[in-house]
Amino acid sequence: MKDLDLMPANATCTTCPYCGVGCGVLASPDGAGRLKIKGDPAHPANQGRLCSKGSALGETVDSDGRLLAPQIDNRSASWDDALDLVATRFKDTIAKHGPDAVAFYVSGQLLTEDYYVANKLMKGFIGSANIDTNSRLCMASTVAGHKRAFGTDTVPGTYEDLELADLIVLVGSNLAWCHPVLYQRIVAAKNARPNMRIVVIDPRRTATTDIADLHLQITPGTDVALFNRLLSEIHQQGAVDADFVSKHVTGFSDTLDAATSADAGVTGLSHADLTQFLNLWVRTEKTVTIFSQGVNQSAQGTDKVNAILNCHLATGRIGHPGMGPFSVTGQPNAMGGREVGGLANMLACHLDIENPDHRALVGGFWSAPAMPEQPGLKAVDMFRAVSDGRIKALWIMCTNPAVSLPDADFVRDAIAGCDFTVVSDLTNTTDTARLADVVLPATGWGEKDGTVTNSERVISRQRGVLPAPGQARHDWDIIADVGRRMGWQNAFDYSCPAEIFREYAALSSLAAAQGKDFDISGLAELSNSEYDALRPTRWPVSRRDRPAGRMFADGRFFTATGRANMLPVEQATMEPSTPRQYRLNTGRIRDQWHTMTRTARAPRLNQHYGEPFLEIHPEDALALGLKPAELALVTSDHGTAVLRVLITDRTRPGTVFAPIHWTSEYASAGRICTVVPAITDPVSGQPDSKAADVLIAPYAPAWYGFAVSTTKLDPKTDYWATARHISGWRSELAGLQTPENWEDFARALFNTPNAEISSVIDPSKSTARIALHENGVLIGALYAAPEPVAVARSHVAALLGDPGSAALAGRPGADQPDPGATVCACFNVGVNTIVSAIAEQNLLSVEAIGEALEAGSNCGSCRPELASLLNATLGQAAAE
Incomplete structure (x- = not known):
């Protein structure tokens, strides 16, 4: 791993504020109101690694846009007045x-x-x-499942188990994007021990499947059926740890009976894939099952958790090196909030509110x-x-x-x-x-x-x-x-x-x-x-003699009996969507965090995906009449969203995916949770964010546009999405009616009535290219057409603040190669740069790309995309 920058000696050891990996960070002021950032090599979680978000933390801490004083009814007030009013x-x-x-x-x-x-x-x-707490949206089903099985909300294992395991099963977890440092620890372990096996269970093909020996593209929501089938197979193959079960577990017989009657056919998996998974899991003692939001964010989330725990309890694969169920949390202090009683059904220190x-x-x-x-x-x-x-x-x-x-x-x-x-x-x-x-x-x-x-x-x-x-x-x-x-x-x-x-x-x-x-x-x-x-x-860090490593190695649990509970769980009936409906899955993308309050401030984190989008299978896109980069209207009984179309076979036919991050501050209609119904797990109260039934139709604007500006725009267009760029702001636009005068429209859009304008407008093609200058420098440019605009976005954004004489061309000259859309956010390396380097330098591996361009050599979360680009480029060269 290469350092992004040398760190001064006065660095402060702190902790990253993003996902639950809990990476150590070395931070020091750069003298300009920001911070220089480096991973802490002494922290046990990350050992010096950071992901793209963590690496960009120093770009998010300036005071621009910060609230600097209390407000009452949108007016500044003193702390005394504000807190007196609250009290x-x-x-x-x-x-x-x-x-x-x-x-x-x-x-x-x-x-x-x-x-x-x-x-x-x-x-x-x-x-x-x-x-x-918003952790209710994240890990409440795990809390409930842990309490039902163990008596307390206890995570048994440690990150070392991920490196010691012979088999890792990832369930509903795009670890490469959502917990990149853990993903890189697993990648390193697999490289060191090639016989390690990895199974990914996910309806989508994600960046994480890049390292999978087996990807089970399960029917959404059928995890209980799969793990019930696994428990039955554990019994059939004689892999039950009878001594552990008899001494330390209750509920085995009833749970096995429920599992034996389960129908694994609802999972949609082929016989070959299902058999391979069952044999791998049953015959590999050192197995870790990692699960995250794909399990938790479900109307049956708690049962899914217990179905996984049942398999580990039946085999005694818990509390020992390289084995156990492992919930990875989504937020930096979701665990701390659970420990301190931040949930409505808990007291501090894992005590129970209903216990007198x-x-x-x-x-x-x-x-x-x-x-x-x-x-x-x-x-x-x-x-x-x-x-x-x-x-x-x-x-x-x-x-x-x-x-x-x-x-x-x-x-x-x-x-x-x-x-x-x-x-x-x-x-x-x-x-x-x-x-x-x-x-x-x-x-x-x-x-x-x-x-x-x-x-x-x-x-x-x-x-x-x-x-x-x-x-x-x-x-x-x-x-x-x-x-x-x-x-x-x-x-x-x-x-x-x-x-x-x-x-x-x-x-x-x-x-x-x-x-x-x-x-x-x-x-x-x-x-x-x-x-x-x-x-x-x-923890635990006790005054008593209690180990602080793995939990449950001694077979003692925190229930009233001291035994773990196996619970019979049944697969819920999967209600089919109507022919016109699609099953919506929501989640995170690599470089953004929750609702973008922090990450959207870092320009390089906005370059990978700059606007809200909808992943849709090619068959579905064809049936709906959607073309790449057009806009789609997504509706349910609860709300609507307008998203950029991304056609990909990463999703299954009949299912679509959209990210959760966009707000009204950064997009006109990107709040995807408006279309998600408030259906919750009856045990945990966690919302089902992965299975909304939605209708999809083309959003048919009269024109599409792309704009760059030195200041943030306040578009009045029917559709817009805006993001920071290193030189200013970039905005995607669309309108249902074509402006009568494009130059007047541009002056209003950029709020620059006195700017000098140059333009190329072709009424016959309904296209317009307009550049605005003040004091000899480019302050804004607008490109519009009746279809999604083809323009070198990174190139024209980089012209802001300069004379920008080539802005109307919308693409660089021969002596100014366009880097293309950002792939590696850590080092700001674009797709065109990568493809050219592969071809011109005869690069044959992801590691070679890293040596040549640094791409993929820091957090590694872009490595799956680098591998795809490498394979596509080499494949095209071979075909030629």
Whole structure:
């Protein structure tokens, strides 16, 4: 791996704010308001690796667009006025309507200390359990499955198991894009041990299938049937660990009976592929099954989790090196939020809200005046309660539910109609913040100070490197200040995150005494300086004699019996879509994160995919009359989206895929969750984000356009999507009616009435190319045509700020090669550059491309695309 830049000696060790891998980062100020970034070679999670998003963190921390002072009704206000208003409105609402009339909706991007204080305020002092988190959308089914099987939400293994396994099965996980550093650790392990086998179970062919020995392109939603069939095969081949089951497991017979009656035919897999998978799994002792959102985000997510756990429990493949079920979390502190009780149905330290002894323990520890006796409202139900008026005061922290929740238009309208809404965030321009009565400026990554927990139970420090901009404050500090203003001075009299962490660690000792797994009591007496210096540490860290490595190696679980539970699960009936409907799968792309609040600020992260898109199979595109790069209208009973058409056989016929990231800030109609119904798993409450039935039709504009500009545009066109570029902004446009005068249209679009214009307009072809100059430099250019515009986008964007005399051509001259669309975001290497290098330098491997261009030599998440380009280019050369 090559460094992107040399790192000064004064680097701060911190932790990446993106996925649950929990990579260590070395960050140091560059003197210009940004940070120089490098992977921390001493961190056990990433060992110096970073993905494209992590590598670009330094480009996301400037104060441009940040909220610098509190706002009340869109006007700047003092902190005293804003927090007095928040405290008063919450107190008055509770007094008039009871504690369940208020709610907090929090986030896996909060630090553990933030989470702890919010949970304490809501559950211990307000007296309601109406605090839930966007982790409900991410890993709630795993939490429920773990609790049903193990008694607690325990992740058994460590990342080392991924390198020690002889077989890795990836279920519903595009690890190459969503957890790239773990993917690269597996790639390295497979290169070192070529006999390692990898199976990918996913309806789509993704970047992760590049390393698969077997790709099972399963019918969406049929995971329970597959793993029930596996359990039956385990029994038939005599692979049950009878001693382990008899001593440490309950429910085996009933679970096996349910599995034996299952029909694996619904999976749609061929007999050969199914048999190969069953034999691989059954005959390979050192097997790790990794699962993620494709399992969790389902109306049957919890049963899917338990179907996987059943197979590992039946074989005793749990708690030992190189084997076990492994849930990889989607957010940087989803685990920390689960541990601290951030979910509406949990208490801190994995204690249970419905257990009176646990409530009494936590309430007594906090000296709490009131503790809720029942779980609060989970995310989807919470916003239904906001809509119908049961919740009258709402505080949303560090998340964007008007985009991310299913039935997003309903959620947006519910927030807008709430009596009183508070949002804490970095900016007031998110879809959610625009709806709030009060917006509070919070610190972000690079400024925050506290801890996070990653997918392998490692607690890491996130440390501040930059000063907070303007009047921004830490989330724990804001929440605690409101708690004091509501009358609970002593309970929320915190001066630093170390103090909160010590309290939390002390509480974990009491939880451990109740037989729970979570125990960091060994850290309860850390001094402030020891907390500041804390290195990555896997829990449990106990005052007792408890190992901190793999869990369950001794066969002891955290249930009332001390045994693990196998649970009979049945495959739900798969309702067929009507002939006109398509099954929509949603998910992430490589270079963006959640709703783009942070990643969209980094120009290089916008170059791989610059606008929302719809992956559709060629057969379906032909039937619908859709051509490449045209626009598609996607509709359901809940909403609509307009997306760029990407025709690919990566999807199965009858299924389509769209990314979750785009918001109203960056696209006119890219909020894909508007079309997703709010169907949830009955056990976990997690929404099914992978199976919406949608209608698709051509969106037929009169014209398509592409524009580059030095400033962000505010298009009034029927369709638009905009993204930062290193020189300014680039925008895709479309309109249902052709402008009468293209030059007038361009002046209005760029808001430059006095700019000098040069243009080439052909009315007979309905095409226009317009360049706008001020003071001799290019400030904007527009290209329009009746079909998707063919223009060298990266080239014309790079002309901004220069004389730009060649802008009207829309493509570079012979002496200025067009790099093409970005493939490697780490080093900004385009597709044309790669293809030319392969041909001209006779490059024969992905490694050779890395040596020649650096592409693929940092995070490696573009390596599958490099391999595809290599094969296509070499194949074309051979054909010629």
